[in-house]
Amino acid sequence: MPDNGEFDTDVLIVGTGPTGATAALVLATMGVRTHMVSLWNWLAHTPRAHITNQRTNEVFRDLGLSDEIAREASPWEVMGDTLFTTSLAGQELVRMRTWGTGDARKGDYVKASPCGMVDIIQPKLEPILLKNAAQRGACFTFNTEYLSHTQDENGVTVFLRERVNGREYQMRAKYLVGADGARSLIADQIGLPIEGQMARAGTAYITFNADLTRFVAHRPSILNWIVTPDAAFGEIGMGLLRAVKPWTQWIAGWGFDMSKGEPDLSEPFVRQQIATMIGDPTVDIEILNSSIWYVNQAYATQYSKGRVFCGGDAVHRHPPSSGLGMNTCVQDGYNLAWKLAYVLKGYAGEGLLDSYSDERAPIGKQIVLRANQSRLDYAPLNDCFRVKGTPNPVAAGIARFRDPGPDGVAARDAVRTALELKDTEFNAQGVEMNQRYASGAVITDPNVGEEEFDKDSTLFVQPTTRPGAKIPHAWLVGRDGLKKSTLDVTGHGKFTVLTGLSGEAWARAAEAMPLPFLRTVVIGSPDAQDLYCDWQRVREIDEGGVLLVRPDGHIAWRVHSPVEDAHTAGELLRKALAAILNNPTVEELALPASADVFEPPLSDTPPPQFA
Structure with missing residues (x-):
């Protein structure tokens, strides 16, 4: 989507809380022009949210924030x-x-x-998110009141007011994100069903x-x-x-x-x-x-209308029981931002954005009901x-x-x-980690039926490589002998073709189509050795099969077995990418033959920049 000079920013975000700041951080890290506005003079000043679960810490790990979070957290x-x-x-x-x-x-x-x-309390978390977003290129304006917007087929015109002097002005953006809290004016104006x-x-x-x-x-x-x-x-x-x-x-x-x-x-x-x-x-x-x-106890069943998207407390409102609120807000912003970036960079068609509501609205409903049940x-x-x-x-x-x-x-x-009943609030690892997405950005595996859980899905994590699930964690070992997680060799703003040593055809096919957003990881290679056999235990496919892992760590597509040649693998891979990205011309995005192919970060601490 070329910029013809009409736009002040690519994405305008109203609200600097966990949803807005996370979305801004991801967008800025991926090189997208982003502007945040906040009604207030600064960030959260009361210690509202605090419990930070494993999945949210995985998001922060992907964004290179783990050390800063650890320094400020209990x-x-x-x-x-x-x-x-x-x-x-x-x-x-x-x-x-x-x-x-x-x-x-x-x-x-x-x-x-x-x-x-x-x-980590919100007054400590929000400055970390905002600071890193700003360092990576996001802009922000405080004491700025959102008034209204109009949208057309090309963008959104947003009307704002400076609270200091009352001056009203407007900004033109390609997309608007409403992260404006439980009394969301934006969600109300676009008529989201609550x-x-x-x-x-x-x-x-x-x-x-x-x-x-x-x-x-x-x-x-x-x-x-x-x-x-x-x-x-x-x-x-x-x-x-x-x-x-x-x-x-x-x-x-x-x-x-x-x-x-x-x-x-x-x-x-x-x-x-x-x-x-x-x-x-x-x-x-x-x-x-x-x-x-x-x-x-309220939740939206749809998170967007046209070029306007809402997230966080604007679309799921509930008590703090179970400690799910801030975590779900961060994960909303993380899910939405990479999709906006891919559309804005021309990697994906706008149909990819429909998957945001399809994936996050069921999660929002789930956590609203769970938090209220925990109270009861x-x-x-x-x-x-x-x-x-x-x-x-x-x-x-x-x-x-x-x-x-x-x-x-x-x-x-x-x-x-x-007390055993209260485990569903205080030890509900399954609620926090078993999220499964179903949308146009996920291709269902035709070889398996509906997932059945071996244990209570509220309490226990069930690792799986089924499309829609988050890639399971398994420890790998690099050529330097240091451990790294499967989460470390995927994500970071790119799709990952992940296969094993016997999946040579998949690796060759991916390397022959050097897309700017695609990396290849071969487990068993010197950089990603499965020395503990951890990956072998959880992969659920043959060593020569393949997983296509999205930038947010969720699996988009899998094939259980090896294929005969790179040509066949390439055809299957291109078809999958075209469907997931809503972009039938995905091949045209390939880099010139002389361009360097992106190598995934292989150190224990992922770099913060993945533009």
Whole structure:
């Protein structure tokens, strides 16, 4: 799509949160002109999202951000257990192993990915994304209000206002991305269909400073649930002390009855609530800010209209239960951006962009339903600590829980079952990693039926090379003897033809059509040795078969067996690329015969630039 000078930028992104900043980072890394605008003076200033799962860390690894993320995040081991206690200083009722840190699950997490989990708050994450996007060429403007847009067959005209002086102006872009949050004006203006319910319940959040090291350092925990008869906690029935900066900055959270209007956030009440939750009135507390938020259960069934695309909270709105929000936002931006880049560079037809909604809308619905179900799943746990019909149900429940009699035995037996149910929130590796895409950018394997999961797909990862799935992680060894993941030799903005030593015809065919976005990886070659036989265990195809892996790491196409010659392989490969990219003239994109063929990065730390 040539630039005739009519456009101020290729892609204009409204919103600098995880979705917008990730999309800008990918686009800038791929050499696409990108401009971000934000209504606000700076980035997130409250520690909203924080749990960062393995799949999102894989995205950051692909973008070369792993080291920066690790420096700013609380490490995996600090996330630790989740506590249920009468107060932080008081009687502990039960403790749960969470975020894959327990003995029973840690191996599953280590086996599934080269990346672990971390806890990084949004005010630390967003500057990393924005800084890197800017360093790679993205532009951004703060204090800028999005007003409206019009679109035509060639582009989008976006109307903006400078908040500092009120000046209104317009920018012309080829595409518009609405990453403008849960009250998205863009999603509303293009009429995206939203299903579900907003404001199902209300929660108060108080950010405060207090050194609580002596209560938690011996049992590291990001989340501490408080069950006490001395405070009112609304619908969930428990209060939350969440570590923001272990162990000196915290959020205290509790529900409130929306039918009675706004909650009491006066300083005396808030201080009393926090002191009760800590369990030690002598602790010095510095209140930083108070806010309320509402539990939503709403999702869009379509993410775009014409040249306008929405992502993040604009299209999926839900509580923080299960820690899926920020992760899904990042992955929205990652999915959309490479497709925009390929269309803008002329590699793909505009039909490729239809796959964004087809792939991400089902994921958005899934996480909205999962997060709300996780909230409901606290009910059985609450019942273990309550005796209904008594003057003080919580006090009676706590006493019963410690009773050696038959009622106490029954309550303690019930709590084990209730905690196992909460695994679907706190150890739900399958929800986070088992995403399967079905769209025009994926060619279904005709040799297999519908996928069946060997274990609970909510809890456990099932690695597979089925088209639509993410390429499984397996450790390879380079010629330098260092380990690298299959994720490291794929991605980085390019399609990958991945085969084995006996798949020579596939490799020769790919190398004979040196497309600017195509690389070849031969597992078993000196640069990608399968010394552990890890890849052999998960590849699900013959060594001489082939996988075509997309820039986002998802498998677009596979053939189980070798083919006779490079000509046959080339015909099959060209046909697959043309279908996936919605570009029947894909062969015309080949580089001149004298041009260098791109070699994939083979070091442990992928380079940040893959333009």
